[in-house]
Amino acid sequence: MSERSGPRPAVHLDALHVQLGANTVLKGIDLTVPDGQTLALLGANGSGKTTLVKTLLGLVPTTKGQVTLYGADVNARRSVPWSRIGYVPQRVNTNPSMTVTAEEVVAAGLLDNRRLLPGPRARERVHNALDQVGLRERSHESVHLFSGGQQQRVLIARALVRQPDLLVIDEPMSGIDQESQTALAISLSELQTKGTTIVVVLHDPGVLAPLIHRTIILDQGRISRDEMMDTQDPHRLTPGPVTSDTTAGHHVHGNDGVPSSGRLSLDLTTGWRR
Amino acid sequence: MTFLDTLLSMLASPLMQRALIIALLVGVSAPVIGTYLVQRRLALLGDGIGHVALTGVAMGWLAGAAAGTGSADALAVPGAIVASIIGALLIEFVRERGRTSADLALALLFYGGIAGGVLLIGIAGGTAANLTAYLFGSISTVDTLDMWLSVGLAAFILTIGLGLRSALFALCYDEEFARASGLPVRTLNILVAVTAALTVAISMRVVGVLLVSALMIVPVAVAQLVAVSFRATMGLSMALGGLVCVVGLSITYFHALSPGATITVLAITLYAAVAAIRPLFHRRHPNAPESRSKVQLRPQLEAAHER
Numbered sequence: 001m002s003e004r005s006g007p008r009p010a011v012h013l014d015a016l017h018v019q020l021g022a023n024t025v026l027k028g029i030d031l032t033v034p035d036g037q038t039l040a041l042l043g044a045n046g047s048g049k050t051t052l053v054k055t056l057l058g059l060v061p062t063t064k065g066q067v068t069l070y071g072a073d074v075n076a077r078r079s080v081p082w083s084r085i086g087y088v089p090q091r092v093n094t095n096p097s098m099t100v101t102a103e104e105v106v107a108a109g110l111l112d113n114r115r116l117l118p119g120p121r122a123r124e125r126v127h128n129a130l131d132q133v134g135l136r137e138r139s140h141e142s143v144h145l146f147s148g149g150q151q152q153r154v155l156i157a158r159a160l161v162r163q164p165d166l167l168v169i170d171e172p173m174s175g176i177d178q179e180s181q182t183a184l185a186i187s188l189s190e191l192q193t194k195g196t197t198i199v200v201v202l203h204d205p206g207v208l209a210p211l212i213h214r215t216i217i218l219d220q221g222r223i224s225r226d227e228m229m230d231t232q233d234p235h236r237l238t239p240g241p242v243t244s245d246t247t248a249g250h251h252v253h254g255n256d257g258v259p260s261s262g263r264l265s266l267d268l269t270t271g272w273r274r
Numbered sequence: 275m276t277f278l279d280t281l282l283s284m285l286a287s288p289l290m291q292r293a294l295i296i297a298l299l300v301g302v303s304a305p306v307i308g309t310y311l312v313q314r315r316l317a318l319l320g321d322g323i324g325h326v327a328l329t330g331v332a333m334g335w336l337a338g339a340a341a342g343t344g345s346a347d348a349l350a351v352p353g354a355i356v357a358s359i360i361g362a363l364l365i366e367f368v369r370e371r372g373r374t375s376a377d378l379a380l381a382l383l384f385y386g387g388i389a390g391g392v393l394l395i396g397i398a399g400g401t402a403a404n405l406t407a408y409l410f411g412s413i414s415t416v417d418t419l420d421m422w423l424s425v426g427l428a429a430f431i432l433t434i435g436l437g438l439r440s441a442l443f444a445l446c447y448d449e450e451f452a453r454a455s456g457l458p459v460r461t462l463n464i465l466v467a468v469t470a471a472l473t474v475a476i477s478m479r480v481v482g483v484l485l486v487s488a489l490m491i492v493p494v495a496v497a498q499l500v501a502v503s504f505r506a507t508m509g510l511s512m513a514l515g516g517l518v519c520v521v522g523l524s525i526t527y528f529h530a531l532s533p534g535a536t537i538t539v540l541a542i543t544l545y546a547a548v549a550a551i552r553p554l555f556h557r558r559h560p561n562a563p564e565s566r567s568k569v570q571l572r573p574q575l576e577a578a579h580e581r
Contacts, residue, residue: 057454082455085454085456087451089448099501099502105447108448108451108452108455111444111455112455112457113456114456116441117440140502142503
């Protein structure tokens with residue numbers, strides 16, 4: 001389990017504790033995500049996955065410990081290279097007060113700590129990002145008329161328009177249609193070949209399984225398992241049906257610390273076909 | 275005298291000229307900040323600030339009396355500006371801390387502001403007539419200084435509201451994403467609060483503190499009935515705001531009516547009219563799930579965007 005962490009890894013968490021109200025949600029997380037790695041963050045509901053990614057992005061304050069992004073402390077907001085970081089939240093503004101177009105939502109992704117204006121070629125960049133998720137021809141339509149999966153794709157486009165080096169995605173697969181899941185898998189595999197670091201929170205690896213380099217399982221605020229997926233593994237490339245009980249035994253050792261939910265078993269033989 | 279003669283005499287009156295210029299500026303700039311507030315579900319923020327502004331007016335009177343300025347009203351508008359900004363920042367502070375108590379904080383400001391204002395005006399020796407001028411507007415008494423103050427405030431509101439539209443849109447649409455993008459969220463929030471406070475201060479002369487929010491919100495509500503994009507909503511609400519303010523004020527030149535009330539009733543009538551005729555054009559309601567048939571709606575949405 002060798003880590004190719006450079007001097008300034010994309011993400012570095014050092015003894016991270018996060019307390020929300022009376023709850024200690026994260027209890028000492030140490031984690032380094034080197035450049036170019038695709039890391040899947042799994043765990044049962046309430047295990048702290050979403051809190052972990054939100055803390056990682058400075059959206060939830062750290063109680064103890066440190067988060068650094070490319071060597072910059074996330075709490076020193078001005079020093080973080082925000083333009084290199086893209087975030088896809090779990091869902092769209094679910095109770096919109098106003099109609100906005102897909103184009104307008106995506107354009108928000110062009111801004112960062114140095115850029116309060118969209119800049120030159122903004123429209124072209126926005127349309128390219130929407131093209132990447134297959135929604136270019138609907139760029140002038142109100143996102144509130146889109147399906148859940150299409151709204152998710154708009155949010156992905158909003159992160160992609162930044163051309164991020166680090167992409168953080170929170171539960172992209174829950175409750176979205178097959179077409180959108182496949183669109184996401186294609187987008188992620190393209191980013192992977194460009195060397196983008198990806199941190200993705202998942203309930204179930206599903207169609208994304210073949211893309212994952214490393215899996216972290218969170219259990220009650222602690223890392224209960226941290227495994228590298230052997231990308232050369234021939235089993236991984238074997239196409240097969242998506243089943244939750246075919247666990248590749250030589251990668252998942254025993255069942256210690258894993259909540260007994262069948263959804264959590266890693267299926268490394270699941271093939272992903274375009 | 276024909277209608278045209280009356281119209282010309284209205285336009286020839288220096289008082290009406292100043293009043294119309296202020297009404298136009300307020301009508302165009304109030305919906306700019308209103309669009310952001312509606313998007314954030316803070317449509318009533320303007321009311322909260324307006325009530326606090328009344329306390330500011332009274333404090334301005336007290337300060338004016340203490341300083342021995344000629345007119346009691348000289349420091350009223352500056353007082354309102356200061357109180358509005360403090361009130362807006364307080365609301366922003368509460369909102370940032372915890373959303374659950376934000377409406378309670380707004381309520382406290384509403385009642386505290388209006389009660390404090392009435393008490394202080396009494397102490398300052400003000401009369402009911404003085405109070406009414408601020409509660410319901412007093413555009414017929416504006417002087418040249420008022421006009422230039424309004425021009426300056428409107429220029430600030432339009433510069434912030436239009437110049438930073440991308441960043442403020444990102445903030446109001448999805449504050450969490452804006453934060454994760456590295457945007458200076460706190461600074462932008464303060465800017466929205468201060469700009470809203472200045473909008474209240476500028477609108478106070480036209481419609482009064484009780485109706486100040488109507489100018490910020492109602493034109494946006496009308497625009498929302500027909501516009502698809504945020505950009506179109508803002509542009510249309512600015513045009514409608516300017517229109518109802520100028521037309522409403524002009525009506526009060528011919529009939530002895532309260533300008534603030536006339537403008538507000540006009541805006542709400544416009545809302546009702548647009549809402550009533552909209553189904554004839556088969557427009558969809560933004561929040562009605564049963565009308566989400568994409569195939570049917572597409573040409574209309576596209577047509578709406580072309581405008």
